[in-house]
Amino acid sequence: MFSSHSKLYRHASPGVQEELLALTSRLRSVITAQGVVRRTTAAIERSQWLAPAEWSALQLEAMRALALHAGRRVPYYREMFARLGIDPRRWRSLDDLTEIPVLTKDEVIAAGERLLAEGGPWLRFKGSTSGTTGRAMAGWRDRASIAFEQAFVERQARWAGYRRGERRAWLRGDPVVPSRQADGTLWRMNRAENMLMLSSYHLTPQNGAGYIEALEKFDPVMIQAYPSSVGYLARWLEEHDRNYRGKSLRGIVTSSETLGEAERRIIARRFGCPVFDWYGAFERVAAIGTCEHGHYHVMEDYGRVEFETNGDGTANLIATGFGNRVMPFLRYRADDRVVLADPGFACPCGRSFRVVERVLGRVDDAIRTPDGRHVVMLDWIFSGLFGLVEAQVVQERLDEVCIRIVAGPEFGHREEQALLLRARDRLGAQVIVRIERVAQIARTRNGKFRQIVSRLSGSNETDV
Template sequence: MPGLEDVYRRSPIVVQNAMATAFGAKERLLRYGGRFRDYCDEVDRGQWLSADELAELQAARLRAMVSFSVDQVPYYRKLFDQLGLAASDIRGPEDLAALPVLEKDTVRQDPESFRPTDLAERPVAQTTGGTTGTPLRYWVTPSAMQYTYATYEVRFRRWAGVALGDRMASINGRKVVPVEQAKPPFWRHNLAFNQLYLSAYHLTDEHLPSYVERLERFAPEVIVGYVSSIHLLADHINRHGLAGVVRPRAVLVSSETLFPWMRADIEQAFGCKVHDGYGLGELAAFITECRHGSLHVSPEYGVVESTTTDGEEHRLIATGLFNRAMPLLRYDTGDVIRMAPPDHRCPCGRELPVVDQLLGRADDYVVTPDGRSVGPAPLSLAFQGVPGIREAQIRQAEEAAVDVLLVVDATFDDAREHQLDHELRERLGHVVDIRYERVDAIARTVWGKRRLVDSSIGRRGAT
């Protein structure tokens, strides 16, 4: 039986638009139903609490999460037992150092051991590719989703001067049209919610004008999506003297490193401020940019550890405070941050902690012979449905070919490689030769971060 996605792909555009609307409705209920409104009020009030009040609230939520985890989650019950610790030994974030850092691989190898035996809500299964190409299965509670979207609404959208329901154009990993499609439309319109989904896989010199034209007609109030994709659009707009043709009130980006020059290009093209955001699919950390350009941590959402006080870079270790469907304590996100000094005060008046820089999401693009540039965030989605892959990297030394390096487990066979090949071709097309190589390990960057894409042709960031 064909999956919904196959049905979607074979349907006429009118039906696809209707299906995009129906998918939107289901997603919308999970995100914006239930306690979403109450959480918005809470998150709104919470942003004006003093640093001390926030610290107290965070510690209380941490104690509750640790206590729940030790009571209900097999992995933590065993871990605390082995360490000779009781849940009550963790009174605040400063006590977390007693626990080992939780590697993504540990979760990936046995995700079931992180699920509670007893849960008041029915969990929803999710998969993330992450920007390192290692798929991870995890579960969320509807209330944690609603709390996450309330935080997104209040501390991302509203900080940027927009709101839920505004006309939104989004360009992310969603495969809205087949990659082999050679003519517009490369987008679908969600009529019910006023959203235009644009393909991140057709950004060529040839097609970019049609994107800009469609955006101009749609006149979005906000543009949301991957840094790489939005930057390609902005670069085209600037090069062709089209700045200001599309004028949203804000651009919200996430998932990839936003370099200062990219920010400048995007702000020039769209004549508005870019707001950067960081949130994990695994619901462990939430960091968003206010109007004064500070990246604020939401401390009641998750603990973001600051291991140094001297402004040095370190791994972003996070502890989620809300998602009981899969508690993650001291979770190594694989990303790198530099915290601002604790006494740093943002002119916006909020005492939420500030991240000086989100680093280590530096990644390249794959550039195809037909002129498309595809960034790491959309490419990471190719790996997410394929089991047995522990690590992956796409290397490109020439335009006509890429090498896909894979660290796999025993379950990975030729059928899975074939499946991955299919997924990658959906994003890169057939113009690139894709070679596969199984390796023991993938080299890390100086920050200890793996990059998904390493391309000498589409080099964008520092290593």
């Protein structure tokens, strides 16, 4: 109601917008089960130092408890366990988990609310994602699930040197400044969280100096950002032969996009601090975070992750998150891939969590706009449009994009207009948006779906 996506926020004055941001944060804090945050935080501060045998035992216990819950309370799993004769009480090792078939996104969409637990907390929150395939999938969480996730995100922030209450900057997907605004103050202060929230939608060569000046003046201890957004500012600094001059910055935490090694280097060099990359998923089945030595650790206390190797040094993730009992996903095949590290590698940080060399995640192009912006992460414009089977954004001209959609029977004129309005709001008035209905959307040579395809000169058209 009060978030930066709301109509009320968009039409408010900057001062009122800041009050609404603070109010939203306070409401979120009330909704989140703070007791669960504290208990989970205490537990994972200990579990991050467990030996492999200890966290394997922890995972087996957590998997057994979650599967027993799913077999009793979740219709989808109750029927499956009965059909296949699965009894989690018989499990004696993590290898026994393979009794449960791998769950795919198509199966989640087909199962729908049969994956919801019966009974339990009445207060539940529904979200949706298009993910890497552009297909809408609904997901449900409760207060405890949100709190569980928050505890792990906060632990990653502590790895980056941040403590709750210190100054931080936020440069992610929140439209904190109206898209129609071209210059001026392109950020808002959220005083409830001591957080400067900067628009990721207004990054242009002309605005670069203002962003850097605002960050240096606020002097955050940590910056949380999309890699492309903070990378844009790092390249601006590079082009102007400047370094960031803030004195308090200890770490930058990136997430939600793939962080390339070249991008990491220029960010670290120009901002003068380490970059900590975080991988999570809408399905909340796996989390991978960067430690103080720059290595990616699989959060073994967050969920059980299996590596499905592809024979080329990469692996798919098959994972089960421990934090969501409202809609548990057991052995879910995530859309993302990782590059495996040497299994014998021991990180100097002292944590025995398994290490991956790189998180490949999804690799998409960016949409470029006439005013110089690079727009990525368009998931929000598709969110909640459940008649949408697949969608892809294609740019062949600087001032025009085409959204190709494969639409089901539920996707009518109203949904199409909603998609048009969202896309225009995200891309700005200078970009013409067309919607083209197609029977199917082509994949790359190796079968990958690309949600954003740019055919402008200088774009990345590598078939990866």
